[in-house]
Amino acid sequence: MLSSTRNPYPSVVFVLGGPGAGKGTQCARIVKEFGLTHLSVGALLRAERDSGAEHSDMIAAMIRNGEFVPKELTVALLQQKMEEEPNKRGYLIQGFPRALDQAHYFEEQIAACKFILYIDCPENIMEKRLLARGKTSGRVDDSLEIIRKRIRKFKEETLPVISYYSELGKVKQVAGSGSVDEVYAELRPHFVTAPPDVEDISKMQSILDMDPIYTAEQIVIPPALPDVLKEWSKHVIRAQPGDLLQFSADYFARLADETPLILSVDQLKALQRTLSTSLDDVVSRADIKRACNSVDIESSVVEHVFRLKGMGVQVDWPAFVVFATTLIAEDLNHAVNMLFAIFGADSDSLLDIQIFLHLFSFLASQDELELSYVDALSDALRSKAAANGDGLISFDDYLEASVSQAQAQARVDA
Ligand SMILES: Nc1ncnc2c1ncn2[C@@H]1O[C@H](COP(=O)(O)OP(=O)(O)OP(=O)(O)O)[C@@H](O)[C@H]1O
Numbered sequence: 001m002l003s004s005t006r007n008p009y010p011s012v013v014f015v016l017g018g019p020g021a022g023k024g025t026q027c028a029r030i031v032k033e034f035g036l037t038h039l040s041v042g043a044l045l046r047a048e049r050d051s052g053a054e055h056s057d058m059i060a061a062m063i064r065n066g067e068f069v070p071k072e073l074t075v076a077l078l079q080q081k082m083e084e085e086p087n088k089r090g091y092l093i094q095g096f097p098r099a100l101d102q103a104h105y106f107e108e109q110i111a112a113c114k115f116i117l118y119i120d121c122p123e124n125i126m127e128k129r130l131l132a133r134g135k136t137s138g139r140v141d142d143s144l145e146i147i148r149k150r151i152r153k154f155k156e157e158t159l160p161v162i163s164y165y166s167e168l169g170k171v172k173q174v175a176g177s178g179s180v181d182e183v184y185a186e187l188r189p190h191f192v193t194a195p196p197d198v199e200d201i202s203k204m205q206s207i208l209d210m211d212p213i214y215t216a217e218q219i220v221i222p223p224a225l226p227d228v229l230k231e232w233s234k235h236v237i238r239a240q241p242g243d244l245l246q247f248s249a250d251y252f253a254r255l256a257d258e259t260p261l262i263l264s265v266d267q268l269k270a271l272q273r274t275l276s277t278s279l280d281d282v283v284s285r286a287d288i289k290r291a292c293n294s295v296d297i298e299s300s301v302v303e304h305v306f307r308l309k310g311m312g313v314q315v316d317w318p319a320f321v322v323f324a325t326t327l328i329a330e331d332l333n334h335a336v337n338m339l340f341a342i343f344g345a346d347s348d349s350l351l352d353i354q355i356f357l358h359l360f361s362f363l364a365s366q367d368e369l370e371l372s373y374v375d376a377l378s379d380a381l382r383s384k385a386a387a388n389g390d391g392l393i394s395f396d397d398y399l400e401a402s403v404s405q406a407q408a409q410a411r412v413d414a
């Protein structure tokens with residue numbers, strides 16, 4: 001089964017409403033104007049029933065009695081159809097999900113829905129329409145007894161689906177009691193203006209590239225949005241926060257607040273001196289806070305670093321200092337330069353190769369450097385430290401090694 005994480009379907013809209021609410025009638029019009037692929041689950045099941053396939057007898061019995069066919073079978077049929085009819089503009093799935101477990105199952109197996117179009121129609125109107133339809137439709141379930149049963153099942157099992165998506169803000173409700181034109185006029189704007197959901201940043205471009213049910217003119221993307229989302233995504237990926245919403249709320253609150261984080265290399269050097277008196281690299285958060293306080297590093301900065309890396313109760317303090325440098329570094333080389341200033345000897349800012357590689361590993365993880373690059377750079381620096389005779393390296397040694405590794409990499413890429 002396909003999982004929603006590698007969802008090839010760009011857009012799924014469920015169309016729900018009681019039996020006779022006008023789902024099929026409106027879907028036909030939506031499809032005509034917007035070019036989505038229309039999948040009526042009832043129609044798919046009727047076709048499967050008539051095909052004489054393995055489960056046709058069971059499906060026939062379910063339809064005849066107004067019962068629901070097992071979700072595994074329904075979703076497999078839907079998936080098969082979606083694969084047979086790839087459509088960048090999306091899918092309009094009518095009369096499904098009929099119950100909450102079906103909704104969850106579909107979203108797990110195939111894709112999250114973009115929204116639910118709910119056509120709300122009074123019971124007496126639905127009943128009248130279906131009795132009229134029953135005169136010519138040939139549908140075994142358009143009898144008064146089964147119509148009433150279908151309406152009852154809709155209220156008991158399908159309305160909870162609508163409530164569920166409503167809480168997620170995904171329901172577009174329209175009144176189904178008016179004429180066909182009136183209902184369509186009310187629902188149409190939802191297809192014209194609904195913005196595509198952006199599951200990830202890379203998908204945004206493909207959404208803009210696809211044949212529009214949403215034209216590029218209709219989607220107004222604020223110019224800053226891609227950068228804001230990219231930066232936010234990088235922070236999330238780095239921090240791997242336990243509570244993504246809280247992390248994001250803090251992150252954006254900080255951005256909006258625009259309070260600059262006040263931190264200097266001198267403060268970090270002083271912090272390093274203070275913390276290096278502890279016997280262990282791992283200390284408590286309280287120790288970190290005390291040490292920062294003693295060198296006048298603001299608690300907002302401390303909390304920021306804790307959040308940045310989603311650190312636990314026990315903190316590897318050299319890592320804390322390294323991550324703190326990234327708050328004020330312009331780029332990777334600037335951060336490395338600061339490491340030499342903070343951890344190096346006062347006289348010459350030289351660093352023992354083992355210590356440097358340990359510190360650098362935190363920056364490498366933060367910057368998501370390729371392992372092969374880090375390994376090659378580390379080897380080059382070990383050779384340099386050995387050649388220097390004392391196991392020490394300078395920032396210039398680092399720069400030289402990183403430039404030659406970058407050049408070597410460029411040659412391989414070429
Ligand atoms: N707005 C409307 N006004 C009057 N009649 C309508 C309207 N919409 C649909 N109908 C008629 O009502 C009957 C049911 O409509 P339709 O088949 O679209 O409903 P449905 O919600 O798809 O029903 P089901 O779930 O039972 O398949 C049809 O005969 C259709 O022509």
Ligand SMILES: O=c1ccn([C@@H]2O[C@H](COP(=O)(O)O)[C@@H](O)[C@H]2O)c(=O)[nH]1
Nearest residue numbers: 041042062063066067068069095096098
């Ligand atoms: O998800 C679904 C949808 C439909 N069924 C069965 O089909 C009939 C007819 O459905 P309509 O949407 O009215 O065409 C319905 O009463 C069910 O028996 C289903 O099992 N699951």
